Amino acid sequence: MTPTSEDTAEATSEHQAHTRWLDADEQRIWRLYLEATQLLSRRLGQELDESEHDLSLADYELLVRLSESPDRSLRMSDLADDLVHSRSRLTHAISRLEARGLVERRACPEDRRGVLAVMTPAGFAALEAAAPLHVAGVREHLFDRLSPKDVAALGRICATLAEHLR
Numbered sequence: 001m002t003p004t005s006e007d008t009a010e011a012t013s014e015h016q017a018h019t020r021w022l023d024a025d026e027q028r029i030w031r032l033y034l035e036a037t038q039l040l041s042r043r044l045g046q047e048l049d050e051s052e053h054d055l056s057l058a059d060y061e062l063l064v065r066l067s068e069s070p071d072r073s074l075r076m077s078d079l080a081d082d083l084v085h086s087r088s089r090l091t092h093a094i095s096r097l098e099a100r101g102l103v104e105r106r107a108c109p110e111d112r113r114g115v116l117a118v119m120t121p122a123g124f125a126a127l128e129a130a131a132p133l134h135v136a137g138v139r140e141h142l143f144d145r146l147s148p149k150d151v152a153a154l155g156r157i158c159a160t161l162a163e164h165l166r
Contacts, residue, residue: 053130063127072119
């Protein structure tokens, strides 16, 4: 049975009646949160893009995750989960980095169906070269703007949200 437009309107009306709408302060904070996180990502991305390092912010973070992993390698599925990327998006990113010689794919020895993303020495060198610029940007645009108390609060807030959303 296909729902009618009356059924859809009734369900929408009922849903709206139970919605806990944001008050003015919550709406303002929500929009500030979106603006701040988007501006921070854009600024950090621009700084990497405009440098001689030729890495996007997403590529930089992917290389960081690989650099912190044993043998500088991770299963593609685990890497996608860590980065909160779709499998398709990660596959495209790995293809770009692979074409530049920064990452390679290998069969997973424990599971032949699995694929590992492995950072190459050139990938590690690229990350090592870009890291000082990126860390300086994170410090300048985020941590240096907050008091130690605000940094601690931000950490607790982000941990709470990440735990809930995982």
